[in-house]
Amino acid sequence: MGTRFTESQQRAIDLRGCNILVSAAAGSGKTAVLVERIVRLVSDPANDTDIDRILVVTFTNAAAAQMRERVLAALTQKAEQEPDNVHLLRQLTLIHNAKITTIDSFCLNLIRNHFNEIGLDPDFRTADDGERRLLEQDVLAQLLEDSFARKDPAFLHCVECFAPGGRESRLEGLILQLYQFSMSYPWPEEWLLSHRPKEEAPAWESLEGEAWFGWMKRAVRAKLQESSLCAQENLRLCGEPDGPYPYAQAAGADAELTERLLELADGPDWCRKLWEALSNLSFARLSAKKDPSVSAEKKEAVKRGRERMKGLLAGLREKFFYADPRFWPGQQQDCAAAVRALVDLVLEFMKRLEEKKREKNLLDFSDMEHLALKILQNRREDGTVEPTRTALEYREQYREILIDEYQDSNLVQEYLLQSISGEDDGRFDRFMVGDVKQSIYKFRLARPEIFMEKFSSYRKDDGPCIRVDLKQNFRSRKEVTDCVNDVFFRVMHRELGGVEYDREAALYPGASFPEPEGGEGEADPYAPEFLVALEGEGKEDPKRLEARMIAAKIHQLVGRLPVRDEETGLLRPARYRDVVILLRSPSGWDEPFRKALEEEGIPVYVTSKTGYFAAGEVQTALNFLRVLNNPLQDIPLFGVIHSPVCKFSDAQIALLRAGDETGKRSLYDCMKLAAQKEEDLELAGKCREFFALLERFREYAVYLPIHSLIQRFLEETGYLYEVSALPAGNQRKLNLEMLLARAESFEKTSYSGLFHFIRYMEQMEKYNIDFGEAGALDENADIVRIMSIHKSKGLEFPVCFVAGLSKRFNRQDSVQPVLLDLDLGIAADRIDPAARTKRAAVKKNVLAAKLVEDSLGEELRVLYVAMTRAEEKLILTACSREEKLDALAAEASPKMTAARILEAGSYFDLLLPAWTASGREILREKQEDLLREELGRGAAGQNGLQRLLQESASAPGNAPEETELLQRVYSRYPHENLEGLFVKTTVSELKKEGMQEEGAAELFPEPEVVPYVPGFIRKEEKKPGGALRGSAYHRVLELFPFGEKPRAGLWSEADAEEKIRTLRESGLLSEEYADAVNPRKLALFLQSDLAERMRRAQEAGRLKREQPFVLGIPASELSETLPAEETVLIQGIIDACFEEEDGLVVVDYKTDAVSEGAELLRRYRVQLSYYARALEQITGKRVKEQLIYSFALQRTVSVP
Template identity: 60%
Template sequence: MAVTFTPDQQATIEARNSSILVSAAAGSGKTAVLVERIIQMVSDGDHPVDIDRLLVVTFTNAAAAQMRERITQALSARVDENPGNAHLLKQLTLIHNAQITTIDSFCLYIIRNHFDEIDLDPDFRVADDGEIRLLMQDVLSQMLEEYFTKGEEEFLACVEYFAPTGKEKRLEEQILGLYEFAMSYPWPGEWLEEHGRDYAVSPETMEQCRWVELLEEYVHTMLGEAADSLEQALTISREPDGPYMYLDTLEEDKCTLEQLRAAKSLQELYEGFAGLSFGRISSKKDTGVSPEKRERAKEIRGIVKDLLGGLAKKYFYASPRSQAERMAACAPYVSCLLSLTNDFRIRLDEKKREKNLLDFHDMEHMALRILTEKREDGVYPTAAAREMRDYYAEIMIDEYQDSNLVQEYLLKSISGEEDGRFNRFMVGDVKQSIYKFRLARPELFMEKFERYGKDGGKERRIDLKQNFRSRHQVTDSVNACFSVLMGRDLGGVEYDKDAALYPGAVFPEPEGEEEDVYRTEVLLTLAEEDGLEDREREALAVAGKIRRIVGRLPVADKDTGGLRPAGYGDIVILLRTTAGWDEVFKKVLEKSGIPVYITSKTGYFAATEVQTILNFLKVLGNPLQDIPLFGVLKSDAAGFTDEDIACMKAEMGGAGRRLYTCLTAYARQGSREELCGKAGRFHDMLDRFRRYVAYMPIHQLMEQFLQETGYLYTISALPGGEQRRANVEMLLAKAENFEKTSYFGLFHFIRYMEQVEKYNIDYGEANIQDENADTVRIMSIHKSKGLEFPVCFVSGLSKKFNMQDTSKPVIMDMDYGIALDFMDVESRVKGNTLKKSVLSGKLRRDSLGEELRVLYVAMTRPQEKLILTGSCKDGEKVDRILEEGAMKRNTADNRLRFLTRSEAASYLDWLLPAWAVCGQEVEMLTAADLLQDHMEEEQGKESLKQRLQRFEKEALEGKQEEGEEVRLLRERMESVYPHENLKNLYTKTTVSELKKAGMEEAAEEAWHLFEEKEIVPYLPRFIREEEKVSGTARGSAYHKALEVFPFECLIQETESGPVSRERVEELLNQMAAEGRLSREFRAAVSPDKMAGFLSSGLALRMARAAVGNKLHKEQPFVLGLPASTLNPEFPQEETLLIQGIIDVYLEEEDGLVVADYKTDAVTRAQELVNRYRVQLDYYARALEQLTGRRVKEKIIYSFALAEEVVLQ
């Protein structure tokens, strides 16, 4: 069916011969319009354009791929309509080479085609973030070391200023921060040099600084706010029952304000604030005066006094002369810091040239160097730029509000505007500019938004205001809120009729619904003494609401065009930040039976399996690191318990000794034989792997670790095993990628991963989620941009804004330079400079504007229904705000005052007064309400609140009879746990315990599995030393010997006949001499018995498997089984984890063979079968589950009987 475009969309598609700015509101169909414009340009009958002569720049690779796909589909449709059109057929060929790309890919394209113009080796490589961070750290460390060696006074003074003794890292942080910031400027060296003089001011020149103009403008704005507030107090006081006795004082305050507002310079403002004083307000009593109005007038005056006092304290605590002198004292340190930063920039560029590397900054700046030439009188296009100008018919820029200054210069240089050919097409929405942290410049969009005319011309603006995404209930809520919150002063754009959303989508409507099921809802939970955190309480409210939505709320079905019940997959929960929130919500929702998935770009490095492998690598690099070693020992890869580690520490040196030293000592002479063996095996493995480090690539080192420990199998069998396995595989891939960088070796890989983690280059956990799964999704608001969902919860509204950047030691601004604190180096006394106060305030206001735009993005995601949730501690305060805001409802100007909006600390601080003004209902939820919701879900009865109200009424009327509700509650309170027999059912047990239980004939004796283990009394070492070698120790010795035995060395001997005792003894002694077998174990192993085993058919099969690398020894595993497998009385849904270590298994053509060595003193083979059948069955079951292959044979080798026992 042909798409029908609105008049504004059609105008956007058809406009030609002008530079066009399209202000496209959320859900306005900008992508469809852009695609149609391209299609019409390439298929124009009179002036067709080849598609490869259009440059289309998008924000992400995914957006570029989607755009290319849509254009290809549209072209194919046109070809189907006009099969003989040679021009259209040509476009289908050219589309593959068309520049539909991201800005960095386009820059790369420019560099590859013009590398010779900047003397670049064409064999360059684009480095990843981790490698660049390593390189930056190395260059910076070397540079600072050189400066310290020279010891120049200016540098040492700068170090003392920014990084006093013991805090030298702070200087590195300042340099790196300034470098990153400067690189968003087209000519970073010039920016650093120019603003290195920022603090070189005098009392005479400071008044002319641009930032002083900014201060004066802001102060006058706030004085205007104060005057408006004072006028409000005067109006109240003049009312018939108003506090008339306040009028004189308020009039005096008004005169004071007028004098301040008349100030024309910084000096005059300082003098006005220095002499600021307020008279005492009258205490006269009059019963005819309304107490409410008296308090309100007094409250408003208090707000005015606080406002003016705050301005005086922040900006006018010292005279302009004193401020200038204080800044001048900082000037040498500012100059040195920016000079160091520029030197670092130059050195880093040289090092990247030397290694033939490029990063993202290089791509943009090198492309800019190729296309522009900077002269004293301006920026001029190069021959390469003019060539591209002539080639490209139009330059189309998507998400223009997120462009930076480098990109602006770059794309402008290849447009024809300077030659009178206006051919830029820019699409975006400044209300959705939310990438300030990437140094986006929404001001570029706003400058054109205000300058371009709406009536045609060479520079034209077209507004797309109709929203084709959401029901009118959603757009109505968005308009109502942002019309009172967003303005040019906060948010960057006036939210007027041009910025508002107009519903354009047609939705099917449900029949017979009495209430508006799609209305926007607000849920606020009240803080109470219920033992819950605010976020847990809020998550409970969300869970309750989800349960009422799923299966009940009708949503549009894209396939049928009708309605269907909402499912979990229709719901998304949006959070400003997921850290510390997503896991809480996930836990609460899952406990409520709601399937949930976290869509996150973080969490990878926190994953246990990733931490374990990285810790192991750190231990290989330096085994004396206690924390990484402890992490490895405690992991499933090593299997040590807290008790094991405490025992080693206590027995081998106490708390002051390194853990590795204790481990080593315990492996040689520990008192507990089993732990001694375990420590020895781990120590041997560690030593072996440390030798591997010298020649084995990192990814192979990790693969070897996974293979020898069976760790990958173990984590795969745990809950979430698929995710864990994917995380490990991602780490292996990252290791392989690292090996392609200019760095190599374990030391640098560990540094590489540390830098990646430090700078939040978090990969996010490997994504294994099916996007079409019927699961509630939790994601950040930033990740949701560009997406849409039937039902959206915007949660965490009461979370405080992150304003940490405003208090950093150095503040940076692209237009106003840098600002920092003043410090007396001798006394170490610190204080703000005036410029620091000004730029800190500006940064806070800019950040608030960004937060407002983030909120806009969140509230414009839903298609059908929007639910906003938060928490509050003071219900009465909420009621008061709602009541006060209601008085402004339906007034001509209901915009919240700038003072109110600029003092917000959370989204809730904005939304509460906005909801009051627009009449939005707010539902306050108490703990009883949350309990009521739970009772509704559990029992399907009438609400708890209604029942409690009826109970109260009956109690007042004297009706004390026990009703049905009381009976049900009594049953619940007096109920007995139905699974008393599970009280000792542990979630994890071992195969050995199962084997013991399997030996019991009576079914009821299987309970022994789950009872607590008997504590064996500790025996002093001297007593134990008197004992002969125990059966357990002998078994451990044989297992260890066979684990390290080189079967592949005996293949010829086993093939030809029995292995001699002498040869076995030689090999055993050799293993002991090499440290692979301890002296105690060597003494416990009989060469005769070993020779007997090595002459067996099983040993021959093992030797053949070893040659083909198909022999697996001491394979640990964890197997998850339903508890009912062990006893039918256990519930099916309970899961039991079984862990164990398989002595050996081998791969043969037609299946697997699992074997176990036994040293039990038995006289008949059947005894071993009875004892160990259960154990071997579980081994086989685990292998089949983990490998996907059939276990064809189960064998026990008895050293006592010197024979193989095959289990049927």
């Protein structure tokens, strides 16, 4: 019986004579639809369509091969059913000529057939990634050398701006980044020239017509709309029966303010008026009136909402409106010269690289697409295109073009396929299948916008361009699809994920699963779960905690959870092989997870595309080649002699070094010296053996190809056999065999010799062209798999853990010195090497905001892919502090706004409110419970040891000394619970766990002037780091005369700058500290309510600053494993504290680069609690408030 298709699937199969966009949700059977459409097209004699007149484009070779196999199988089956169908039998003979191919293979075939039309030598060769990188590096090195020799002022200015201090590698990186980015555009030179800044400063009027300005206006309005919603919600809460009515007046004023700002944004001269309004923001103080009838929860909700509203407005001021808009055109000009020179360098690099490739007769994959486009399209002077004669021939050749994974197309690919379709002639013949919710290759410059443009414009009923939605999911149980819908209804927006997740985008269960036997009222074993490991006060690694929680859950599921058997279709108990653990990025996570699972006795395999170059056996082989090429490299030489190849011990290597009385010899020279000495014959013999080995292989290197040289090294030294005998020996052996394969690939390139092979491999490692450790796993092995979400795309698993959800999003792309966007252009900081200043530019901040928004959209789509891999059981896991979990749960809402989603720093921040809002339970696992299980295992191990000792003592012939030795080796230190005890510590040490994120980069660079050091003195001066900046602010505020009032009544930036200068000139403040403090940020602090309270306290003699303390606490408070009778002394310094009528206030200043107050609370809550406790013990008075003033957020954060 054939496959029964749904109505939507059947429509997608049967439609003819139109362009069709199939929006296929996860698990909706798009491949089956694609195969069936092809079979129907070529099996109907009335259509007169042969299979070699259909072009099917996929995006991987594996997908193309699978598609060809499935089409062949379907045609064969149909031919058996219709043996008299001559047309169908003809297709079976033509199938091997069918163009079921990747876009790269299509372009390659096109170029081979039409090389003469572009003046290309027909004997061209395709370069692999390693050769391409070598070629780029060679061309780049020569370009920079020539540019330095010419001493062109524009070039030197560019170097001082983007690569000061002789760090040309930064400039090289920028040139390559801009080159590769531009190559995703059909006409890269044109894109570069169109975004090359003009010589003259742009007029204000012209800015309003630029794409980045329009995007900024939309972003500003969205933020203002969100702040208005916050204010309106606060006002609503104040009006409820038990609401905080004393706050109603302030909430009403906030609502009026935000509405007025929205009106300004929609009115004339909006930019200048908003700048004026945001520069002079002031907020009414909340009433201090207390009423027991007021809900404490609603009162806190209003406070939180108000802080968020203020943060949104402060963010607008900091990112966009920190300067008079009339100065924005000048800002553009400040960075124009450096960007112009950079673009010129890229254009010259592009030209030279093309020449070098032609000289070597090479093409890379990017060249193929652009040359194919050149064959198919003529670009007119007015920017329009016309098809070439070749394109018209291809239009006649192909009756239909079918494109799989269309959401991952880029602009070049779109123009290519468009040029050979018949749309221009009124013949609509494209069939495009994809799901924009699964577009997760932005890093490869995919453009999901192409899919969305058609998604929005194609009609669902009739016409030349029709959209068909496949919504039914044939992969997962209803429990899984319901869960996915519940989450994405709340978090996916058109503005971020690319699609509005509504009933049209939702998943509808279509799969049939056998149901387990169970009594009524029993818990659903397939209900999705969200497990959160709660961090305790100890220093346990959060990754390890989460992994232990997952291990415990796997033990619960394996052998117990009924899952459908692939072969029989019946239920059977789950096995390890049914389980997968998905991680956003396995790097830094896969190893802790692997170890934790193995400790629990769970077999596990890490599927990764990285790790090959880190494998010890690969490093040893490459190090030997490095030493062979140049033995004066100490680190590679150490790696070789310390390896099983030479077997030098640590002590022997230390003796080699000790023999160098000068301390200046290389390790190689030390070995030569040791080889001549007679004091240590064993060491001397080893050195001589190594030199003989080296000399022998130097002779081999003269005439042997690289792969033969490596093969001989492995065989003569016995290294291949030795590593094969180690744990995971088969894996190690396959890794070395892969190295041989890479050497053979290198020998096919235009480079040769040992030196260039080493460069070839180093380029692959440098640019993460890592091909993963060689696969040594049987796909049927009963083992848990750990893999990246990207690697899992297209796969499905009965039990799916989506783990590591608390990991922070990577937003490094938005803080680079030069930012790129295909639509908005190029932006950079305003750097003036002569004045030693670096200032932010509004355009750069706009591009940074756009990149963050695009990144969040990508993260949402990645999360969708991860959650839709589950067939039967979906489990989400994270590790978090309980207070953060509770705070996020309190934010649950039916639909999170796009602005709120943009504030998320991790999947956890997105998922937890959505999960809670859907009425689902969060399962909390306490750290002590997870560790208790581990301690139980340890106790079991000790019991086993006792049995071992008893057996040893009673065994006949065993000497008492043997038993005593066992006892000593395996005995436990009787006071090991005191090992973590220290006599004295600092508050900073106690909160260090919360500081792991402290080095995280700011989403937006500071808009103020920061010290900039030109290259000629950079070696003598260092850019102020975070620690220096923090110390500088603390020193200024320690000395600042709060009792003074400024002349104008309100502290201005000029007043603050003058005061800093006075402190420096008086000798109280070093020049280094003075330069690190930003006068504008200091002035904003002095204008705050907190500074005013401190001023009043100083006048009353109740302000203390830099107050030192020592506090004694029971050791058990630091860890439950430490005894209560032991005391630990904690010392610290309180930045500031002051007394008001109803209690003391503790103040802490922070300069951390954070984007939200919650992050500061997570980092410093413990620190402030110790400050408050110490102050109460010292004074005997109550601390009523703990406050953090953030110079990054420019506001006060209250510690609850």
